[in-house]
Amino acid sequence: MIEIKNVTKRFDKTISLNNITIDFNIGESIALMGANGAGKTTLIRAILGYYHLDSGSIFVNSLNPIKDRVEVLKHISFVPQLPPPIKLNIGELLDYVSISSDISIDLIREYANELKLDIDSNLKKSFFKLSGGMKQKLLIAISLAKQSDIIIYDEPTANLDPKAREDFYRLLEKSSNNKIMLFVTHRLEEVSSLVNREVYMDLGNVISDKKI
Amino acid sequence: MNIRNSKYKNLFLVSYLDLKESIRSKWFLIYSIVFGGLIALFFIAGVTESQVMGFSGLSRLLLMYIQITIVILPIFILITTVRSISNDRDSHILEYMLSFPISLKEYYWGKLLGRFITVYLPVLFAMIIAVVYGVTKGATVPWELFFLYIGLLFAMSSSFLGISFLISSFVKSSEVALGLAFFIWIFLLSFIDIALISLMLSQRVSSELIIFISLINPMEIFRVSAISLFDPQLTVMGPVAFYILDIFSQKVFVLLSILYPTLLGLGLAFLGNRIFQKKDLV
Numbered sequence: 001m002i003e004i005k006n007v008t009k010r011f012d013k014t015i016s017l018n019n020i021t022i023d024f025n026i027g028e029s030i031a032l033m034g035a036n037g038a039g040k041t042t043l044i045r046a047i048l049g050y051y052h053l054d055s056g057s058i059f060v061n062s063l064n065p066i067k068d069r070v071e072v073l074k075h076i077s078f079v080p081q082l083p084p085p086i087k088l089n090i091g092e093l094l095d096y097v098s099i100s101s102d103i104s105i106d107l108i109r110e111y112a113n114e115l116k117l118d119i120d121s122n123l124k125k126s127f128f129k130l131s132g133g134m135k136q137k138l139l140i141a142i143s144l145a146k147q148s149d150i151i152i153y154d155e156p157t158a159n160l161d162p163k164a165r166e167d168f169y170r171l172l173e174k175s176s177n178n179k180i181m182l183f184v185t186h187r188l189e190e191v192s193s194l195v196n197r198e199v200y201m202d203l204g205n206v207i208s209d210k211k212i
Numbered sequence: 213m214n215i216r217n218s219k220y221k222n223l224f225l226v227s228y229l230d231l232k233e234s235i236r237s238k239w240f241l242i243y244s245i246v247f248g249g250l251i252a253l254f255f256i257a258g259v260t261e262s263q264v265m266g267f268s269g270l271s272r273l274l275l276m277y278i279q280i281t282i283v284i285l286p287i288f289i290l291i292t293t294v295r296s297i298s299n300d301r302d303s304h305i306l307e308y309m310l311s312f313p314i315s316l317k318e319y320y321w322g323k324l325l326g327r328f329i330t331v332y333l334p335v336l337f338a339m340i341i342a343v344v345y346g347v348t349k350g351a352t353v354p355w356e357l358f359f360l361y362i363g364l365l366f367a368m369s370s371s372f373l374g375i376s377f378l379i380s381s382f383v384k385s386s387e388v389a390l391g392l393a394f395f396i397w398i399f400l401l402s403f404i405d406i407a408l409i410s411l412m413l414s415q416r417v418s419s420e421l422i423i424f425i426s427l428i429n430p431m432e433i434f435r436v437s438a439i440s441l442f443d444p445q446l447t448v449m450g451p452v453a454f455y456i457l458d459i460f461s462q463k464v465f466v467l468l469s470i471l472y473p474t475l476l477g478l479g480l481a482f483l484g485n486r487i488f489q490k491k492d493l494v
Contacts, residue, residue: 048311050493070313078311084304087233099216099225100312139308 226322
């Protein structure tokens, strides 16, 4: 469970999160929506423990994401909007995630195959030299193989072609039980079959929160 | 390399991967060529056969190597390591890599350890190559000098790596980090000579203070200590030598010149770690 209570986060004079209170519970699949600058990415980064809050508190499974970051992050899978230009090759990136998070590389390979990504023939390639779609598929495969209770996707399908999106949603449906799934998205229609809750944000506030 | 069972597996993992990434990079290639090339150049130029100010053979070569290293090693370390964290932050690499259960402490010290090995090994290997080549040419190896220089290079690498990681921990943009690193290098370099001379000429500051300022500069203490290995009375430095050798014996001074920059680097790195943990990560 993620408990967000009266959270405010400012960057200089800009309020990015304005006294937000919201909970996300096991079994919920949430579409987090809103215009650019609404505070969606700030909210998920705060859940991941990247920001020191100006006020309020966040607890993930009753743990503080900053003080207990290692324990908290064992339970979270995250895929950012744009794959970062990591210079490690694929083999090294797989070592990083498998050693740090005890993820099975075979399982990553399995999910990657489902997404039509051949990992083995690209092991020596630098991650940043892969195409946008390949990078995204690899990050998605890693996130699914981590088998976390909480999955956070920030516009995960931005670089995927229609077939890959289909594969991605099919995989998600298979593994969505007893999890919290948080999708930051601008395209509700894409995740509508997966989500059971819609949250709209604007200017750092939650302006609508409905279960469907 | 099996690091999965180690208690410090994440620290070793971060440093191992950083090391691999650095070794593949172009800057590392240039860095290694510069220091390896310097040694090769000295041999080609026949430095070991020459005799200048009474120093000849490998001692002469090591002296020249150290004199050049004083100037270029700090800027190389600063430029190549100051962006290690700020660049990851800039390019959102940090956002992804730190979404895995790795503590900030492990990430920071892992990066620092990886970078330390990357910057220290080429200068060390260059010296080893010099000694091996010198031996094949029949030169006598000044072992005491060799080991003391290894210590001095270790100390200087530590201090500038500490400065780099401190800057990297609080600067948000890697361009600013680079600018700041360059400024610090110029500042410390100017306080080897020019700035000190102008302070002295202005006669508003006591000589003791000027000497103190010069000796807290890791570049200057490295330089004086390197000279003292050849010239224990520091005669080439003139009257300043009296102040220094009045306070310390030559051995204590050399020990200090290894300990002080190492501890300075460690202290700054600890401060950087603290800032890294207290600041927003992205």
